[in-house]
Amino acid sequence: MTEPLVRLTSISKSYGGAPALADVDFACAPGLVHAVLGENGAGKSTLMKLLAGVIAPDSGEIEVEGRARRFATPRDAAECGIVCMFQELSLMPHLTVGDNIVVAGAKPRFGLVGRGDYAQARAALDRVGAASVSLSARVGELSLAERQLVEIAKALYRKPKLLILDEATSALTSELVATVFGVLRELKAQGAAILFISHRMHEVDAIADRISVFRNGRHIETFDAGARNPDQVIGLMIGRSLEELFPPRRPPPGDAPIALNVAKLNWGEQLRDVDLVVRKGEIVGLGGLDAQGQQQLMHAVFGVLRGVTGEVTLDGRPLDGVRPSRAKRADIGLALVPEDRKTEGLILDMSIADNLRLAALSRAPFGVLGLARDSQTRLRTLLDRLALVYGALEDPVATLSGGNQQKVVLAKWLLLSPKCLLLMDPTRGIDLPTKAQIYRLLRDLAAEGLAVVLQSTDYEELIHLCDRVYVFYAGRVARELQGDDLTPDALIAASMNVPLAAGARA
Amino acid sequence: MISLIRRERSLAIAVAALVVLFVAYILIHPRGFSVYVVTIWANQGALLGLAAIAQFFVVLVRGIDLSVGPIVALSNVVASYLLDGSSVALVGGAVATLAVGTLCGLANGAAVVFGRAPPIVATLASGSMISGLALLLRPTPGGAVNEDLSDALTYDVHGVPTSAILIVAALVGLSVALRRTLLGLTLYAVGSSEPSAYMTGVRVARVKLAAYAISGFFAALAGLYVSMVTLTGDPNIGPSYTLNSIAAVVLGGVSLGGGVGSPLGAVVGSLILKTISSLMFFSGLPPLAQPFFEGLVLAAAIALGALGVFRVRSRLDWFR
Numbered sequence: 001m002t003e004p005l006v007r008l009t010s011i012s013k014s015y016g017g018a019p020a021l022a023d024v025d026f027a028c029a030p031g032l033v034h035a036v037l038g039e040n041g042a043g044k045s046t047l048m049k050l051l052a053g054v055i056a057p058d059s060g061e062i063e064v065e066g067r068a069r070r071f072a073t074p075r076d077a078a079e080c081g082i083v084c085m086f087q088e089l090s091l092m093p094h095l096t097v098g099d100n101i102v103v104a105g106a107k108p109r110f111g112l113v114g115r116g117d118y119a120q121a122r123a124a125l126d127r128v129g130a131a132s133v134s135l136s137a138r139v140g141e142l143s144l145a146e147r148q149l150v151e152i153a154k155a156l157y158r159k160p161k162l163l164i165l166d167e168a169t170s171a172l173t174s175e176l177v178a179t180v181f182g183v184l185r186e187l188k189a190q191g192a193a194i195l196f197i198s199h200r201m202h203e204v205d206a207i208a209d210r211i212s213v214f215r216n217g218r219h220i221e222t223f224d225a226g227a228r229n230p231d232q233v234i235g236l237m238i239g240r241s242l243e244e245l246f247p248p249r250r251p252p253p254g255d256a257p258i259a260l261n262v263a264k265l266n267w268g269e270q271l272r273d274v275d276l277v278v279r280k281g282e283i284v285g286l287g288g289l290d291a292q293g294q295q296q297l298m299h300a301v302f303g304v305l306r307g308v309t310g311e312v313t314l315d316g317r318p319l320d321g322v323r324p325s326r327a328k329r330a331d332i333g334l335a336l337v338p339e340d341r342k343t344e345g346l347i348l349d350m351s352i353a354d355n356l357r358l359a360a361l362s363r364a365p366f367g368v369l370g371l372a373r374d375s376q377t378r379l380r381t382l383l384d385r386l387a388l389v390y391g392a393l394e395d396p397v398a399t400l401s402g403g404n405q406q407k408v409v410l411a412k413w414l415l416l417s418p419k420c421l422l423l424m425d426p427t428r429g430i431d432l433p434t435k436a437q438i439y440r441l442l443r444d445l446a447a448e449g450l451a452v453v454l455q456s457t458d459y460e461e462l463i464h465l466c467d468r469v470y471v472f473y474a475g476r477v478a479r480e481l482q483g484d485d486l487t488p489d490a491l492i493a494a495s496m497n498v499p500l501a502a503g504a505r506a
Numbered sequence: 507m508i509s510l511i512r513r514e515r516s517l518a519i520a521v522a523a524l525v526v527l528f529v530a531y532i533l534i535h536p537r538g539f540s541v542y543v544v545t546i547w548a549n550q551g552a553l554l555g556l557a558a559i560a561q562f563f564v565v566l567v568r569g570i571d572l573s574v575g576p577i578v579a580l581s582n583v584v585a586s587y588l589l590d591g592s593s594v595a596l597v598g599g600a601v602a603t604l605a606v607g608t609l610c611g612l613a614n615g616a617a618v619v620f621g622r623a624p625p626i627v628a629t630l631a632s633g634s635m636i637s638g639l640a641l642l643l644r645p646t647p648g649g650a651v652n653e654d655l656s657d658a659l660t661y662d663v664h665g666v667p668t669s670a671i672l673i674v675a676a677l678v679g680l681s682v683a684l685r686r687t688l689l690g691l692t693l694y695a696v697g698s699s700e701p702s703a704y705m706t707g708v709r710v711a712r713v714k715l716a717a718y719a720i721s722g723f724f725a726a727l728a729g730l731y732v733s734m735v736t737l738t739g740d741p742n743i744g745p746s747y748t749l750n751s752i753a754a755v756v757l758g759g760v761s762l763g764g765g766v767g768s769p770l771g772a773v774v775g776s777l778i779l780k781t782i783s784s785l786m787f788f789s790g791l792p793p794l795a796q797p798f799f800e801g802l803v804l805a806a807a808i809a810l811g812a813l814g815v816f817r818v819r820s821r822l823d824w825f826r
Contacts, residue, residue, distance in 0.1 A: 052705075054705070073704070073707075073709075074704060074705050074706070074707050075707040075708075075709060078707040084705075086705065090701075090702045090705035090706055091699075091702055092694070092695045092698035092699045092702050092703060092706075092765065093698055093699060093765075094694065094697070094698035094761075094764075094765035094766045095691075095694055095695060095698055095765070099691050099694065099695075100695075102691065103688070103691040103692060103695050103703075103706060103708065104706045104707065105688075112686055112687055113686050113687060113688060113691060114686075154706075299820065303821075304820055304821050305820050305821070306820070306821065323821070324821075
């Protein structure tokens, strides 16, 4: 076996008495893609933060290429060739794509940044399949998927010896993931080590050479990819099987009343003549490659976009001129769980309770909260149903894990008892057990008559959870899939707008 | 060109507003377009422009500097003691004055970076101390400043105001430094998102210290130029520079949220402010009514910048 690039020896780290990592030994070798698996709170993120110099261990040693190191800042780690891509994107929104990438570089000659630096940034972008992203575009104007690509390009630009990817592909469609994986394989062939964290099992299967499983802050086992079957791997992670992940499908009868009806919806170039029907009790998926109009459809229905033409009705009632502030009213009953929970879904510094109250604000009598007597009990019941793990309702939302933050977003809207729930990639970057809980909850809600629209980049989710899937391509509905037609091949073919046979070969 | 205007829309609007105001000013001025009128206008603009550049560097890293005016006053007072005598003494005096300003800025930066004080509070306190120092050094206006140097810097070169040449040179130098060097990029990076910059490996503390020190340097430069124009040291000139420098950067399209804007914008904003107040002076309006109309024109200029909201197609963009 080759000499490891990075070796951790009996590392421990605890936060306020709660151990996040306990006596962990870990090593990763050059020329390998090493996947780190574990549910949220297993210690993966802490491990990555230690390697990236964000936090320092309480005890234990970090060796890089045989030399003991102490990282005080991410800069120290970067100088040792360790580059980390976190789920919380590390891009500067007001800077251009080019500046964002170049600013990460080593010290240039005479302190001047030149054309050559930007040419390299361009090359890095092209390499990860972001050829359509302009160097002069502002990062704040890019979609989540584009920002992730820029983030990966930025990491490549720094020529890492150890590249850490923490949910780096969570917003990418399978096509882009394949491009990124191609780049990772090149890096690996050049002798770089890659640490890969993902909650998507098929991605781990596709790229990992070696797998380490963490549970409760401990390093459980490391083995070569393929040495264990997926069920065994999940068993190691959580002690449960994959069948438990998705609840059984319970589609409503074909003649169930129509909840949401969208007809001939148009918005500039991005939505063209979209027709769509969601019945009560149905979970309808919106699939397709990135930015084909799925997100815009959600925003159009919720009244975020201006200049939308076409007809949208909910329970037969037209939704003309609806705004987010009106859409949530009891008589309309529309709720949207946005794509980016950190900026659009929650106010991170506010407490859990206050975040939950915010959406309900207009419903409170005279705008004064706490008058409705049953509100507290309803809140508790709902949070129990979601199995939210929290200290106190007064804690800031920022203290919760990603999965639990997403549950708060869901709870916030469910408190309003909507008739139709629009979800934008609700399980992005969330661990399997929490995903399973959210899936079960959605299924239960649908059974109670809620109409659910789910936009997702995760094919497994579309295939196993949804009753029907609309696949978008270039602003149109390319195909509607349901029942036995709803297969991975059909979904991929429809996403690329090619006949099924061609798609299956691709 | 069109794409450039679209990208720098707030700056383009500010420039357009400035052109309109300048034409109105020239039309209303009894002496019309002449080297004399333009030189006075450019000198006034340069004074506030340098202070606004000082404010720009702090605002760029998501701060706000209430000590810009006091530093201008202190360096003006220091210059009134040191800017006289032989040419060697003059150079030494200028360097000492700039060093005083830079030190004041560095102290602000240290309070914000190491003391973790909110910029508005830190600079309120330091500004008060700096004004106090200026008053102790020179309780009443006075002192002497070398007149040859003053003449050389406040008149014109072949009909072009010297102050305008100096400001343009400074702007060219600054935009190269900000857009083409790593320090410049890291200033924008820190202002745009401190956590992201930190994760990228930027030395955030050092960059912020640099921003405050550069701010102090330009405030001192403004103070030096005040000495050139007025030929005295006056400890009481501070307050108007502080608030006007903040108004100028906002007018020039610099975001108070950090990470957005340019020194050019700060200077354009300063020229707009100075042109409005000169316009009032010659407008023939009763002096007591002038502040109201000055505010009205300012509000109109700001409203122009807000026109962009009508073109937004996704309402989410209003909050971005």
